[in-house]
Amino acid sequence: MIVELGHFALILAFAVALLQATLPLYGAARRDARLMALADPAAMMQLVLIAAAFGALTYAFVVSDFSLRLVTLNSHTDKPMLYKVAGVWGNHEGSLLLWVLALALFGACAVWFGGNLPATLKARVLSVQGMIGAAFLAFLLFTSNPFLRLANPPMNGDDLNPLLQDPGLAFHPPFLYLGYVGLSMSFSFAVAALIEGRIDAAWARWVRPWTLAAWIFLTIGIALGSWWAYYELGWGGFWFWDPVENASFMPWLIAAALLHSAIVVEKRESLKAWTILLAIIAFGFSLTGTFIVRSGVITSVHSFANDPERGVFILMILATFMGGALTLFAFRASALEAKGLFSTISRESALLANNVLLAVAAFVVFIGTVWPLVAEMVWNRKLSVGEPFFNAAFPPFMILLALILPIGAMMPWKRAEIGRALRPLRGALAMALALGLLAFALQTGKSALGPVGLALGAWVVFGALTDLWQRAGRGALGEKLARLGRMGRADWGKATAHSGLGVTIFAVAAMHAWAIEDIRVVRVGETFPVGRYEVQLKEVHQEQGPNYSTTMAEMVVSRDGAEVVTLYPEKRVYPVQAMPTTEAAIDYGLTRDLYLVIGDPQEGGGYAVRAYVKPFANWLWGGALMMAIGGLLSLTDRRYRLAAGARRAPAAQAAE
Amino acid sequence: MRALILCLLLAASPALAVQPDEVLPDPALEARARQISHDLRCPVCQGETIDDSNAPISRDLRLLVRERLVAGDSDAEVVDYIVARYGEFVLFNPRASGSGLLLWLAGPAMLLVGGALAFSLTRRKPKLEDDLSEDEQARIAELMKE
Numbered sequence: 001m002i003v004e005l006g007h008f009a010l011i012l013a014f015a016v017a018l019l020q021a022t023l024p025l026y027g028a029a030r031r032d033a034r035l036m037a038l039a040d041p042a043a044m045m046q047l048v049l050i051a052a053a054f055g056a057l058t059y060a061f062v063v064s065d066f067s068l069r070l071v072t073l074n075s076h077t078d079k080p081m082l083y084k085v086a087g088v089w090g091n092h093e094g095s096l097l098l099w100v101l102a103l104a105l106f107g108a109c110a111v112w113f114g115g116n117l118p119a120t121l122k123a124r125v126l127s128v129q130g131m132i133g134a135a136f137l138a139f140l141l142f143t144s145n146p147f148l149r150l151a152n153p154p155m156n157g158d159d160l161n162p163l164l165q166d167p168g169l170a171f172h173p174p175f176l177y178l179g180y181v182g183l184s185m186s187f188s189f190a191v192a193a194l195i196e197g198r199i200d201a202a203w204a205r206w207v208r209p210w211t212l213a214a215w216i217f218l219t220i221g222i223a224l225g226s227w228w229a230y231y232e233l234g235w236g237g238f239w240f241w242d243p244v245e246n247a248s249f250m251p252w253l254i255a256a257a258l259l260h261s262a263i264v265v266e267k268r269e270s271l272k273a274w275t276i277l278l279a280i281i282a283f284g285f286s287l288t289g290t291f292i293v294r295s296g297v298i299t300s301v302h303s304f305a306n307d308p309e310r311g312v313f314i315l316m317i318l319a320t321f322m323g324g325a326l327t328l329f330a331f332r333a334s335a336l337e338a339k340g341l342f343s344t345i346s347r348e349s350a351l352l353a354n355n356v357l358l359a360v361a362a363f364v365v366f367i368g369t370v371w372p373l374v375a376e377m378v379w380n381r382k383l384s385v386g387e388p389f390f391n392a393a394f395p396p397f398m399i400l401l402a403l404i405l406p407i408g409a410m411m412p413w414k415r416a417e418i419g420r421a422l423r424p425l426r427g428a429l430a431m432a433l434a435l436g437l438l439a440f441a442l443q444t445g446k447s448a449l450g451p452v453g454l455a456l457g458a459w460v461v462f463g464a465l466t467d468l469w470q471r472a473g474r475g476a477l478g479e480k481l482a483r484l485g486r487m488g489r490a491d492w493g494k495a496t497a498h499s500g501l502g503v504t505i506f507a508v509a510a511m512h513a514w515a516i517e518d519i520r521v522v523r524v525g526e527t528f529p530v531g532r533y534e535v536q537l538k539e540v541h542q543e544q545g546p547n548y549s550t551t552m553a554e555m556v557v558s559r560d561g562a563e564v565v566t567l568y569p570e571k572r573v574y575p576v577q578a579m580p581t582t583e584a585a586i587d588y589g590l591t592r593d594l595y596l597v598i599g600d601p602q603e604g605g606g607y608a609v610r611a612y613v614k615p616f617a618n619w620l621w622g623g624a625l626m627m628a629i630g631g632l633l634s635l636t637d638r639r640y641r642l643a644a645g646a647r648r649a650p651a652a653q654a655a656e
Numbered sequence: 657m658r659a660l661i662l663c664l665l666l667a668a669s670p671a672l673a674v675q676p677d678e679v680l681p682d683p684a685l686e687a688r689a690r691q692i693s694h695d696l697r698c699p700v701c702q703g704e705t706i707d708d709s710n711a712p713i714s715r716d717l718r719l720l721v722r723e724r725l726v727a728g729d730s731d732a733e734v735v736d737y738i739v740a741r742y743g744e745f746v747l748f749n750p751r752a753s754g755s756g757l758l759l760w761l762a763g764p765a766m767l768l769v770g771g772a773l774a775f776s777l778t779r780r781k782p783k784l785e786d787d788l789s790e791d792e793q794a795r796i797a798e799l800m801k802e
Contacts, residue, residue, distance in 0.1 A: 344779065
């Protein structure tokens with residue numbers, strides 16, 4: 001019964017979305033206040049209805065209702081409760097339901113926080129949200145209905161894929177989806193503004209928090225997924241340039257560009273058309289990502305052709321929204337007159353350079369991701385594009401970005417001099433170079449990757465600190481500190497997020513350059529060296545988990561004779577899916593992770609053992625976390641909390 | 657989301673990859689073998705290198721790479737040998753020749769176009785009132801030279 005109610009609620013939500021998509025839009029065109037006012041209750045109702053549907057599906061998973069096809073395929077009575085709940089979105093249908101739930105949530109947030117928006121703009125924004133909602137609810141109901149029943153329910157389910165039974169992964173999709181879907185808000189604002197034909201500083205101030213929120217969620221979602229891959233897949237890789245990873249990375253890059261260009265619109269009323277275009281493209285990449293993941297098109301053109309229904313549906317959604325928005329853009333963009341003028345060397349230009357680099361980087365990821373598809377369709381060649389291509393083609397743009405970031409961040413608006421912006425950064429530059437040289441001197445081997453990564457990361461981090469220190473003004477130390485304390489959260493957010501980028505750049509380079517790997521057969525009792533550590537395989541025994549059996553090894557790690565840590569790597573078998581997983585044992589540390597994996601028993605006795613020393617792995621997640629926190633600080637800045645709607649002259653605002 | 661694909665592509669392989677009995681005794685040769693297998697794609701799995709994959713065919717390919725290296729092939733010869741037998745599908749690093757050149761040049765070309773557009777954007781504007789006209793600037797440049 002509850003399941004049927006959920007199903008019904010979903011259908012009702014679709015009907016409400018259709019109303020929300022049309023009536024307020026019409027009302028805004030006719031200046032009909034009653035029709036426009038419909039948008040608010042419609043958006044709230046959508047949230048209530050979709051939440052009810054989601055709750056019903058969750059309930060079915062929690063009580064293991066195997067009369068539901070989706071539960072049978074993705075759950076099992078022996079599964080721990082967390083993964084029963086996570087199983088709701090651990091599959092195609094459920095994850096799409098989560099997608100529309102996030103969409104409805106953002107729509108409702110626009111109602112809650114949009115009290116001071118002009119009535120027509122708000123009605124149009126909510127209408128566009130309603131269109132997106134209607135499209136995806138139709139997709140859900142007509143091609144991927146999660147509420148289908150089975151005529152003959154089985155006694156037990158097929159279980160969730162064991163790799164997905166992991167806390168990191170339980171929370172990875174919700175964050176990612178909040179990010180993807182959050183960009184729909186930027187899109188709706190862009191389209192609504194194009195319909196209105198007016199974009200000003202106030203518009204930018206409304207749209208930037210949504211972009212920022214989406215970007216924060218994407219950052220956390222991507223980091224969680226990467227962290228999961230690192231500890232779960234068993235060889236400590238953290239990024240594979242897999243199409244599905246790229247699908248989340250492209251919107252992240254564009255969102256990063258967008259939230260920088262929105263600053264220019266907000267402060268200087270310039271780059272308006274470009275910002276609108278970015279907002280459209282950002283959501284376009286969100287949809288493209290959904291298409292790539294949900295259609296199976298990347299596997300092969302042929303697997304797409306075998307089951308084209310879902311793929312074609314998403315492709316139609318993508319074509320409709322992108323085609324519509326870009327057409328609108330083509331007609332209206334020329335009307336968006338720029339007010340603030342700026343010279344070639346200025347904060348505006350620096351932010352523009354940031355935008356160009358991020359957009360080109362996203363484009364490189366995009367073309368690499370779809371290239372196998374293009375090659376198969378155009379030249380009938382089956383080829384692959386993977387890590388080596390991306391590792392060569394992507395970083396140059398990031399390196400350029402990191403090089404100009406500290407300089408651009410310190411430039412004044414309108415007109416600047418590179419020399420003057422560089423002067424306070426001499427310390428940061430010297431520090432970065434010294435650290436790079438030090439790393440080069442200390443490391444074994446002649447690889448430049450590690451030292452360059454360190455120098456670049458340090459340049460960005462010290463550059464951000466210098467910027468903060470400069471902002472504190474002149475005077476005695478106490479005064480400067482007091483001013484730092486009073487500084488707006490946007491300034492702190494900027495410094496934190498930029499430092500996070502620097503830390504991430506360093507960690508990625510360090511992990512690539514300085515990781516130590518050892519693969520060998522080890523008998524019980526034997527000791528072997530890994531880097532500066534000795535590892536002893538003390539014993540191996542069998543154990544039984546709640547829904548798996550495991551081979552667990554006890555390995556003692558010591559350094560210079562002193563014990564460092566005892567680790568217990570496992571190799572599990574989940575009988576329901578007859579699938580083995582490796583559970584690496586990791587000793588997390590500030591400067592290195594010790595990463596041990598136990599493999600199969602060998603014919604001649606002993607076990608295959610893989611041991612890694614991963615340098616500065618925690619810095620990678622730390623850097624991502626700093627970026628997210630920086631975004632959060634910026635999001636909670638005073639001007640968004642108080643004056644979200646106040647139309648003030650941008651020139652009167654203090655510099656960012 | 658990514659997990660769903662990953663689970664598909666890893667369905668048969670809990671990432672055991674290179675086994676101890678495959679490792680060559682000569683560390684330099686082994687390092688070259690690892691480097692090569694990082695760029696080769698497992699033909700039956702999805703998106704995994706033969707270095708990471710646990711599929712039997714990947715093991716065969718890893719052994720083949722090492723066999724050719726021991727026989728004295730250069731890195732490029734080993735890759736050619738594998739590509740001749742398994743097709744360019746196994747190359748994760750698409751060759752920058754012919755139509756492949758388009759892929760490699762797309763990024764830099766885009767940067768040039770984007771950079772030029774951005775630059776023109778900063779130039780197209782009506783000049784600021786306190787700016788010197790181009791003629792005046794040219795005049796100053798001349799005076800400075802003297």
